Amino acid sequence: MRSPDADVAVVGLGAFGAAALWRLAAAGVDVVGLDRFAPGHGFGSSHGGTRMFRTACLEHPDLVPLALRSRQLWRELGDAAGERLFEPTGGVLIGPRHGHVVAGTIAAAARHGLDVEVWDAATVRARLPRHAGLCDHHGAVWEAGAGLIAPEAAIRAAVAVAARLGARVHSGTRVDGVELVAGGALVRTADDVLRVRQVVVAAGAWLPTLLPDLPLRVLRVPITWFRAADPAATGAYGLADVPVFIRELDDGTCLWGHGVHGGDELKLGLEDRGGLMREMDPDGDDRRVTPDDWSPLVRRLDRALPGLAAAPSRAAVCMYPMTPDRQFLLGRPGGDPRLVVAGGDSGHGFKHATGIGEVVSDLICGRTPQVPVAFMHPDRW
Ligand SMILES: Cc1cc2nc3c(=O)[nH]c(=O)nc-3n(C[C@H](O)[C@H](O)[C@H](O)COP(=O)(O)OP(=O)(O)OC[C@H]3O[C@@H](n4cnc5c(N)ncnc54)[C@H](O)[C@@H]3O)c2cc1C
Numbered sequence: 001m002r003s004p005d006a007d008v009a010v011v012g013l014g015a016f017g018a019a020a021l022w023r024l025a026a027a028g029v030d031v032v033g034l035d036r037f038a039p040g041h042g043f044g045s046s047h048g049g050t051r052m053f054r055t056a057c058l059e060h061p062d063l064v065p066l067a068l069r070s071r072q073l074w075r076e077l078g079d080a081a082g083e084r085l086f087e088p089t090g091g092v093l094i095g096p097r098h099g100h101v102v103a104g105t106i107a108a109a110a111r112h113g114l115d116v117e118v119w120d121a122a123t124v125r126a127r128l129p130r131h132a133g134l135c136d137h138h139g140a141v142w143e144a145g146a147g148l149i150a151p152e153a154a155i156r157a158a159v160a161v162a163a164r165l166g167a168r169v170h171s172g173t174r175v176d177g178v179e180l181v182a183g184g185a186l187v188r189t190a191d192d193v194l195r196v197r198q199v200v201v202a203a204g205a206w207l208p209t210l211l212p213d214l215p216l217r218v219l220r221v222p223i224t225w226f227r228a229a230d231p232a233a234t235g236a237y238g239l240a241d242v243p244v245f246i247r248e249l250d251d252g253t254c255l256w257g258h259g260v261h262g263g264d265e266l267k268l269g270l271e272d273r274g275g276l277m278r279e280m281d282p283d284g285d286d287r288r289v290t291p292d293d294w295s296p297l298v299r300r301l302d303r304a305l306p307g308l309a310a311a312p313s314r315a316a317v318c319m320y321p322m323t324p325d326r327q328f329l330l331g332r333p334g335g336d337p338r339l340v341v342a343g344g345d346s347g348h349g350f351k352h353a354t355g356i357g358e359v360v361s362d363l364i365c366g367r368t369p370q371v372p373v374a375f376m377h378p379d380r381w
Contacts, residue, residue, distance in 0.1 A: 003195075004184055004195045004196050004197050005032070005194045005195050005196065006030050006031060006032040006168065006194065006196050007029055007030040007031065007196065007197050007198065008024055008029055008030070008031045008032070008196055008197065008198045008199070008200065008364055009031070009032050009033070009034065009185070009187045009194055009196040009198075009199045009200070010024070010031060010032070010033040010034070010199075010200040010202060011034055011175045011178060011187060011199060011200065011201050011202065011203055011210065012034075012035060012201065012202040012203035012204055012206070012343075013033045013034070013035035013039055013155065013159055013169070013171065013202075014035070014044050014045065014046045014155060014202065014204045015045070015046045015151065015154075015155060015204075015345070015349065015350050015353035016202040016204075016342040016343060016345070016349065016353055016356050016357065016360075017033065017035070017200065017202030017203075017342065018033075018039060018154075018155045018158035018159050018162070018353075018357075019073075019077075019158050019353045019354045019356060019357025019358075019360075020200050020202060020342060020356070020357040020360035020361065021033040021158065021159060021162040021167050021169075021357075022077065022158040022159075022161055022162040022165075022167075022354075022357055023073075023354075023357040023358045023360065023361035024162075024167070024200075024357075024360070024361045024364060025161075025162040025163075025165035025166055025167040026162075026165055026361075027361050027365055028166075029361070029364065029365065030166075031162075031166075031167045031168070032167065032168040032169075032170065032194065032196070033159065033162065033167055033168070033169050033170070034169075034170045034171075034173045034175055034187070034189070034194075035170075035171050035172075035173065036172070036173065036174035036175070036206075037171065037172065038171045038172060039155050039156045039158075039159040039160075039169075039171060040151075040152035040153065040155045040156040041152075042152075042316070043282075044204045044205055044206075044282070044318075044319065045204050045205060045318055045319050045320065045321065045345060045349075046151040046152070046155060046204075046350065047151065047152060047316065047318065048151070048223045048267075048316055048318060049150065049151075049152070049267070050148045050149070050150060050151070050258065050267060051148065051149045051150075051151045051350035051351060052091065052146070052147075052148060052244045052246075052256065052258065052351070053067075053070075053071065053074075053086065053091075053146060053147050053148065053149055053244075053350075053351040054067070054091050054093075054143050054145075054146040054244070054351065055067040055068055055071065055112075055114055055143065055145060055146075056093070056105045056108045056109040056114050056116055056141065056143050057108055057348075058093070058100065058101060058104030058105045058107075058108055059326065059327070059348050060327055060375060061107070061108050061111050061112070062371075062372040062375050063108075063352065064108055064111070064112040064114065065112070065370075065371040065372060066352045066355040066356070066359075066371045066372075067351055067352060067355070068112075069354075069355040069358065069370070069371055070351060070352050070353065070354045070355035070356075071086065071145070073354030073355060073357075073358060074086040074149060074154070074354050076354075077154070077157055077158060077161060077354060078157070080157075080161045081157035081160060081161050083153060083157055085149055085150060085153060085154045085157060086147055086148075086149050087147050087148045087149075087150075088144075088145060088146070088147040089146065089147045089148055089239045089243050089244055089258070090142065090143065090144045090145075090146055090147070090243045090244070091142075091143050091146025091147065091243055091244035091245065091258075092119075092124075092128065092140050092141065092142050092143075092146075092243060092244070092245045093105045093140060093141045093143075093245070093246050093247075094124060094131060094134075094138065094139075094140040094245060094246070094247040094248070095138060095139075095140075095247060095248025095249070095254075096137055096138055096139075096248060096250065097137060097138065097139040098137075099248045099252075100248065101246055101247070101248035101254060102139050102140065102141055102248070105141040105143075106118060106141055109141065109143075114143070115143075115144070115145070116141050116142060116143045117141070117142040117144075118139065118140075118141055118142075119139055119140040119141070119142060120136075120139050121134045121135065121136050121137075121138045121139060123140070124138065124139070124140045127142075128140075128241075128242070128243075128245075130236070130237070130241050130242050130305060130307075131242075131245070131247065131304065131305065132303065132304060132305065132306050133303035133304050133306075135250075146243075146244050147244065148239075148244060148258065149350065149351065151350055154353075158354075158357070159171075170189075173189050174189060174190065175187055175188065175189055175203075175210065176188045176189060176190065177210070178199055178201060178210050178211070178339075180199075180336065180338050180339060183197070184196055184197045184198070184338055185197075185198065185199040185338050185339065187199060197338070198337070198338055198339070198340065198364055199338065199339055199340075200339075200340045200341075200342060200360055200364065201339065201340070201341050201342070201343070202341075202342040202343055202360075203343065204282075204319070204321060204343060204345070205218045205282040205319040205321045206282055206283075207321060207329075207341070207343045207344070208321075211333070211341065213333075214329060214333070214341065214343075214344065214378060215323055215324055215381060216321050216322065216323060216329075216343075216344055217279055217321075217322045218279055218280055218281070218282055218319050218320070218321050218322070219277045219278070219279055219280065219319065219320045219321075219322050219347075220277065220278055220279070220280035220286060220317060220319060221269070221273075221277065221317070221318045221319060221320050221347065222269070222273070222289050222293040222294065222315060222316070222317055222318075223267070223269055223315065223316045223317075223318055224267075224268055224269065224289070224293075224294050224297065224312035224314070224315045225265045225266065225267050225268070225312055225313050225314040225315070226265060226266050226268055226301075226308040226309055226312050226313060227264060227265045227308070227309050227313045228307055228308060228309065229307055229308060229309045229310070230307065233307055234263070234264055235262065235263040235264060236263055236307075237259040237260065237263045237264065237265060237266045238259045238260070238261070238262065238263035239258060239259045239260065239261060240259075241259050241263060242257070242258060242259035242266055242305075243258060243259070244258040245257060245258065246271075247304060249300060249304060251274075251300075253270060253271065253272070253274045253275070253300065254270070254271040254272075255268065255269070255270055255271070255297070255300065255301075255304060255305070256268070256269050256271060257269060265313055265314075266305070266308065268297060268301075268305075269297070270296055270297040270300065271347075273293070273296055273297075274296040274297075274300075276296055277320075280317075280319065282319060286317070287317045288317075289312075289315035289316065289317060291311070293315070294311065294312055294315065298310060298311070320345070320346060320347040321343060321344055321345060321346070322344070322346050322347070323344040323346050324381065325380075326346040326347075326348075327344075327346065327375055327376050328342075328343070328344050328345055328346065328349055328352075328356070328376045329341050329342070329343050329344035329376065329378045330342050330356060330359060330360075330373060330376040330377070330378070331363065331373065331376065331377040331378050331379070332363065332378075333378045333379060334379065335379075340360055340363050340364060341378050342356055342357075342359075342360050344378075355371060358370075359371065359373055
């Protein structure tokens with residue numbers, strides 16, 4: 001290969017790619033980042049105003065060190081950008097005491113010595129009265145260090161800080177192909193071919209268009225915000241009234257959400273749409289939210305969070321690029337020294353984005369990551 005245009009290209013500057021760009025630039029790497037849209041756009045998996053952060057990750061015990069490191073890095077990124085990107089609000093995981101949410105969270109916290117409180121049903125009723133329909137076999141785990149991150153602002157901050165550190169950024173530039181060649185990779189856009197020694201592909205829901213062999217399904221996920229049915233109750237859904245939560249119901253489905261500053265509405269979702277999620281083409285036009293999207297959620301609210309309007313006040317469509325085991329894809333497929341993949345977020349990746357960015361930078365620079373990563377390796381199947 002003739003002399004490269006940059007040492008490293010990062011394709012996709014969403015949550016994972018923007019964080020990788022920042023950590024690579026902070027490590028002094030000659031890096032260029034490309035995204036088909038502008039940083040903080042609303043077409044991928046990183047829009048909707050908030051993402052919930054917690055360290056007691058029930059999704060996999062080895063995610064806890066990644067979450068702890070990510071929280072430090074979110075603060076560091078906020079300091080570098082002069083913005084408060086992480087807002088600690090406290091968070092609660094509610095459900096049957098032996099169900100996967102409460103028991104899984106307690107197990108993750110115990111294994112890593114995290115500071116959490118375990119509540120019985122009476123304590124949940126007293127502390128969080130908006131959560132209704134609790135039975136005595138329910139309980140909760142309270143994590144005071146949980147909170148919210150503003151995804152669009154965080155991505156813009158990561159890209160801006162990376163650019164300040166010397167990264168070159170091409171937004172509004174779609175990558176049409178990534179080709180691995182002797183000594184490096186070619187990154188093809190409509191107008192150019194960029195030659196780099198290593199390429200990071202962090203294209204979110206579009207990963208399969210660039211690397212079709214990865215085991216990913218792209219699922220359509222509606223996000224909804226609800227107001228109180230009774231206008232007199234407006235203001236009742238502040239962050240202290242309904243802090244960040246995941247709530248497992250007796251039918252095994254999970255609600256997630258949180259109140260907002262001012263308390264005028266609740267952001268709410270039903271994980272997996274109660275088992276009714278469908279695949280979507282990220283370039284298709286399936287972005288209109290209809291009653292069919294929110295009815296499985298609304299059916300469950302009467303009992304769990306009564307008093308809300310029967311239809312959302314706002315809604316949007318987002319995507320989960322889902323792997324078979326719901327863990328991320330992070331590493332070098334086939335051990336290839338020219339390629340790192342960061343994606344397959346499976347709906348729980350934002351909180352970890354800064355830690356993932358650091359792992360990417362470690363892999364690119366030939367350093368051993370400081371957190372466990374084997375369970376996310378793209379070849380684990
Ligand atoms: C509704 C919803 C709620 C969620 N809630 C939470 C939560 O509370 N907590 C949590 O931790 N996680 C949550 N997640 C998951 C989290 O948002 C994702 O893990 C994270 O946003 C994934 O980031 P990403 O970088 O992989 O994808 P994206 O942020 O979508 O980035 C991919 C980028 O690649 C770019 N791109 C794609 N193809 C190309 C190309 N060919 N050329 C150039 N650029 C390209 C895209 O434009 C995009 O900017 C949620 C997800 C959804 C959908």
